[in-house]
Amino acid sequence: MKVLKFGGTSVGSSKNINNVIKILEDYSKTDSVVCVVSAVGGITDKLLLAGKEAQNKNKNYSDSFNIIKDIHFNIINELNLGESSNIIAFADEKLNELKSLLDGIYLINELSPKTSDKLVSFGEILSSYIIAETMKIRGLSAECKNSQELIITNSNFTKAEVNYSISNKNIQDYFKSASQKTTILPGFVSKSNIGEQTTLGRGGSDFTAAIVAAALNVTQLEIWTDVSGMFTTNPKLVKQAYPIDKISYQEAMELSHFGAKVLYPPTVQPVLDLNIPIHIKNTLEPEAVGTIISNDETNSTSPVKGISNISNIALLTLQGSGMIGIPGFSKRLFETLSQEKINVILITQASSEHSICLGIDENDAERAKTAVDTTFENEIALHKIDPIIVETELSIIALVGDNMKNHQGISGKMFSTLGKNNINIRAIAQGASEKNISAVIAEKDVKKALNTLHEQFFESKTKQLNVFITGVGNVGEKLVEQIKQQRKYLKENLKISLRVAGLSNSRKMIFNEDGINLSNWKEQLQDGEHATLDGFFDRTKSLNLRNSIFVDVTANKDVANLYADYLRQSIGVVACNKIACSSTFENYKLLKRLSLKYNAPYLFETNVGAGLPIIDTLNNLIASGDKVTSIQAVLSGSLNFVFNNFNDTTKFYDVVKQAAAEGYTEPDPRIDLSGVDVARKILILARESGVEMNLEDIQNTPFLSESGIKSDTVDDFYQTLISDEAHYQSLYTSAKAKDCQLKYVAKFDNGKASVGLEEIPEGHPFYNLEGKDNIVMFYTQRYPEQPMIIKGAGAGADVTASGLFADIIRIGND
Structure with missing residues (x-):
C-alpha cells in the first residue's frame, strides 16, 4: 500500500486535478493507494477571510462566499463530467451549509476556535469528494473516506492532539476491509472523542498523511507539491538553486523550520518515529526525481545541505548592567513571552551576560515589547536594565547540514562571504550540534545573501559579477562588445559569470537584474527611462546585487563625485575617468579608505596608459x-x-x-x-x-x-x-x-x-x-x-x- 499526499497547489485547478488523477491511476495499477488531499489552493485563507468579515459585521462575507462557490463550481465544470449530479448535489449541500454557518457568525458576531475549525474543514471535504467522484465517473476504483471518522483528537480546537491508539485502530480496521484501489482522504480535518469537528493545525494535511502512513506502516510516504523536492535554497530568489536528492530527517526539519515550505516538521513525527522515508515529488513534473528524506547516509560531498530563511523577523534585545551575575532574567523573559503565546525563533546571549537577543515574528513585536517592559518595569525604573529594544524589517538566514560539525571554517566562510557584500549581521546563533548556523540580517539583503552564499557553497566556484556601466559612447560601446564576446570564455575558463545589469548614457538608462540582452542593447537603451546620475546610483543600490561593479566610462566630474557613495554600498568602482584620482589628496585617500572599509574594489588602471598595466x-x-x-x-x-x-x-x-x-x-x-x-x-x-x-x-x-x-x-x-x-x-x-x-x-x-x-x-x-x-x-x-x-x-x-x-x-x- 502507498500513501500519497497532494497539497493545495496540486489540486488548485482542473488541470492539476487531472494530473493528480493520472498519477493515482498509474500507482493503482500495481498497488492500493491512499491519497490525502488539501483544500483547493487558497481556499482555506478565503474561508478564514469570510469568517472574519462575518464576525466583524462586514457584509462582504457574502462576496467572499460567492468567490469560494465559483472556484469550486468552475473546477467541476472544467473537469467535463457531464451530468455529474452526485458531485453537484454534494457541492450544493456543503456550500449551503457553509453559507448558513457564515450567516450565523454574522448574526452572533462571534467566531470561536470551535466554529473556526468547522468553517475551515469545508475546503478539504469538498476537494476530496470532487476528486474521488471524478475518478469513479471515469471508471476508476476509488472511494472518498472522511478522515473525521478515522482520526480522533481531544477538543483543543485549531490544533487538536491526536489520540493515536484509537486513530490507529480506526485506520487499520478500515483499510483491512476496503476493496477500492484508491482511497481519497481529506487532510487536516478530524473529530474529537465527543464528536466535535477539529483540525490538526498548520501542516495538517501532511500530518494526516503521516498518521495514516505510520498506522499502516508503509514503506514510504510521498508528499506531492508544486516543486521538485527540497531545494538547496529558495528557487524563487536564487535561480541556480537545485533539488536535493537525499536529505536526513534532521536536515529537512532544520530547513523547514527556516522557511522551506515543502514540509512542516511536527507533522511528520509519526513516520519519523518509525523511520519511514518521505519522498517529496512534483505534481506538475511527476518524472522529476524529487527529494527523499530518511535516516540513511546521504554521502554528500558538501557539508552544507541547504540555505534557508525566515522573513518578517523582529529582534528583541534585553540589556543592562544590572543583569550581570543576577540569575532569573532569562527565566522571567521567556515566561513572559510564553504567557503571551509568542514563539521564540532564535536566541543568542553575550557571554558577558549584559544582553539577550531574541528573534520573533514581526507581527508579535509590539505585544512582546509591552509585555516585557511591564514585567521588568521595576528594573527599568531603577536603571538596572533598558526598556526592551525592538528592531524590525529583519530576516534570519541559516546554513543547514549534518556534516558541518566535521568541517572547520564553515561559519568563517559564511560570515566573510556576507561581509564582502556589505551584508551586516545583527545577531548570530549556532547550536553545539553544529547542524545549523543562523544569522539575522536586514530583510532587504535576503536575496543578495542567499545568492552569495549559494554561490559560495553550492556552485562550482563560479563568481557572478553584476556590472553597471555609465557612459556607452566610443569606449563604452567597445567595452560592452568585448563583454558580449568574452562571456562564454570567462565562465568556462575563469569561472566568472559576467552580467551587465545596468547601462546609461547622458539621456537614457536601462536595468535588468538578470542581465541585459547585449545583442540589442542599443535599441533597449533608446527606449529606456530618463537618465540621471542619482537615479542610476539609486537603482544600482536598490537592486542590491552581489559583487556589483560600477564602471565609469566618462570624463564627467559629477560622476566621479559619486564614487564614495558607490563604495559605501560595497559596490566596486572601475574608472577610466581620471578626475577622482587626481582631485584633492584628501578625496583620493578617502576613496582608498572606503574601498578597504567596505571591501569594495576601486580600480583605475586606465587612468594612466589606457590598457597598459x-x-x-x-x-x-x-x-x-x-x-x-x-x-x-x-x-x-x-x-x-x-x-x-x-x-x-x-x-x-x-x-x-x-x-x-x-x-x-x-x-x-x-x-x-x-x-x-x-x-x-x-x-x-x-x-x-x-x-x-x-x-x-x-x-x-x-x-x-x-x-x-x-x-x-x-x-x-x-x-x-x-x-x-x-x-x-x-x-x-x-x-x-x-x-x-x-x-x-x-x-x-x-x-x-x-x-x-x-x-x-x-x-x-x-x-x-x-x-x-x-x-x-x-x-x-x-x-x-x-x-x-x-x-x-x-x-x-x-x-x-x-x-x-x-x-x-x-x-x-x-
Whole structure:
C-alpha cells in the first residue's frame, strides 16, 4: 500500500486535478493507494477571510462566499463530467451549509476556535469528494473516506492532539476491509472523542498523511507539491538553486523550520518515529526525481545541505548592567513571552551576560515589547536594565547540514562571504550540534545573501559579477562588445559569470537584474527611462546585487563625485575617468579608505596608459617592498599621435582634428593639449608611489599659443590652431634643427613632478616612440640604472575598453 499526499497547489485547478488523477491511476495499477488531499489552493485563507468579515459585521462575507462557490463550481465544470449530479448535489449541500454557518457568525458576531475549525474543514471535504467522484465517473476504483471518522483528537480546537491508539485502530480496521484501489482522504480535518469537528493545525494535511502512513506502516510516504523536492535554497530568489536528492530527517526539519515550505516538521513525527522515508515529488513534473528524506547516509560531498530563511523577523534585545551575575532574567523573559503565546525563533546571549537577543515574528513585536517592559518595569525604573529594544524589517538566514560539525571554517566562510557584500549581521546563533548556523540580517539583503552564499557553497566556484556601466559612447560601446564576446570564455575558463545589469548614457538608462540582452542593447537603451546620475546610483543600490561593479566610462566630474557613495554600498568602482584620482589628496585617500572599509574594489588602471598595466606594475613594485625614486614617461597617446604626425608639410589644426576623429583625444581637446590630462596621470603615479601631492604642485609648462590657452570654447580653440599655425611650426622647426623629436614628457623625481613638451635627442628611449604609444620608465631601488619600462598603445577605444575589462576581471579573480 502507498500513501500519497497532494497539497493545495496540486489540486488548485482542473488541470492539476487531472494530473493528480493520472498519477493515482498509474500507482493503482500495481498497488492500493491512499491519497490525502488539501483544500483547493487558497481556499482555506478565503474561508478564514469570510469568517472574519462575518464576525466583524462586514457584509462582504457574502462576496467572499460567492468567490469560494465559483472556484469550486468552475473546477467541476472544467473537469467535463457531464451530468455529474452526485458531485453537484454534494457541492450544493456543503456550500449551503457553509453559507448558513457564515450567516450565523454574522448574526452572533462571534467566531470561536470551535466554529473556526468547522468553517475551515469545508475546503478539504469538498476537494476530496470532487476528486474521488471524478475518478469513479471515469471508471476508476476509488472511494472518498472522511478522515473525521478515522482520526480522533481531544477538543483543543485549531490544533487538536491526536489520540493515536484509537486513530490507529480506526485506520487499520478500515483499510483491512476496503476493496477500492484508491482511497481519497481529506487532510487536516478530524473529530474529537465527543464528536466535535477539529483540525490538526498548520501542516495538517501532511500530518494526516503521516498518521495514516505510520498506522499502516508503509514503506514510504510521498508528499506531492508544486516543486521538485527540497531545494538547496529558495528557487524563487536564487535561480541556480537545485533539488536535493537525499536529505536526513534532521536536515529537512532544520530547513523547514527556516522557511522551506515543502514540509512542516511536527507533522511528520509519526513516520519519523518509525523511520519511514518521505519522498517529496512534483505534481506538475511527476518524472522529476524529487527529494527523499530518511535516516540513511546521504554521502554528500558538501557539508552544507541547504540555505534557508525566515522573513518578517523582529529582534528583541534585553540589556543592562544590572543583569550581570543576577540569575532569573532569562527565566522571567521567556515566561513572559510564553504567557503571551509568542514563539521564540532564535536566541543568542553575550557571554558577558549584559544582553539577550531574541528573534520573533514581526507581527508579535509590539505585544512582546509591552509585555516585557511591564514585567521588568521595576528594573527599568531603577536603571538596572533598558526598556526592551525592538528592531524590525529583519530576516534570519541559516546554513543547514549534518556534516558541518566535521568541517572547520564553515561559519568563517559564511560570515566573510556576507561581509564582502556589505551584508551586516545583527545577531548570530549556532547550536553545539553544529547542524545549523543562523544569522539575522536586514530583510532587504535576503536575496543578495542567499545568492552569495549559494554561490559560495553550492556552485562550482563560479563568481557572478553584476556590472553597471555609465557612459556607452566610443569606449563604452567597445567595452560592452568585448563583454558580449568574452562571456562564454570567462565562465568556462575563469569561472566568472559576467552580467551587465545596468547601462546609461547622458539621456537614457536601462536595468535588468538578470542581465541585459547585449545583442540589442542599443535599441533597449533608446527606449529606456530618463537618465540621471542619482537615479542610476539609486537603482544600482536598490537592486542590491552581489559583487556589483560600477564602471565609469566618462570624463564627467559629477560622476566621479559619486564614487564614495558607490563604495559605501560595497559596490566596486572601475574608472577610466581620471578626475577622482587626481582631485584633492584628501578625496583620493578617502576613496582608498572606503574601498578597504567596505571591501569594495576601486580600480583605475586606465587612468594612466589606457590598457597598459602601468598602475598594476607600480602597485606590485610597492607591495613587494620596492621604492620608486623617479619616473619618466610619455603618457599621452593623443599628444604622441599629434607630434608624430605633425611636420612642416602638415597643419597642426588638421593633425589635432584627425586625432579627435580617431578617438585619441577627449571631446574637448584642450584637456589633452593643455597638459592637464598628462599632469593628472603623473599625479596619480606619484600618489600610487606613496607621495602626498596635489595637481597644483605639478609644474606644467604649456606649449599652446597664448590665444589657445585663453580660448573660451572648443570651436574658439580650433580657430586659434589655424591662426597660430606659425607658433606650432616654430616648435617643429626648432626640434628638427637639433635632430630631435617632440615628445610631451611627464617627470617625477625627488618628490617633485612636471609636464611639458621636450625635444628628445636620437638614442633616447622616447625618440622612436611611434603613433599613439605610451612609455613609462620606473627607476626604483631595485632598478636604479636600467629602469622598468612599460611601452605600448596608450590611447584608443579598444585598448581603453580592454583596460577597463581587465580591471573587471581582476575583481572577479579576487
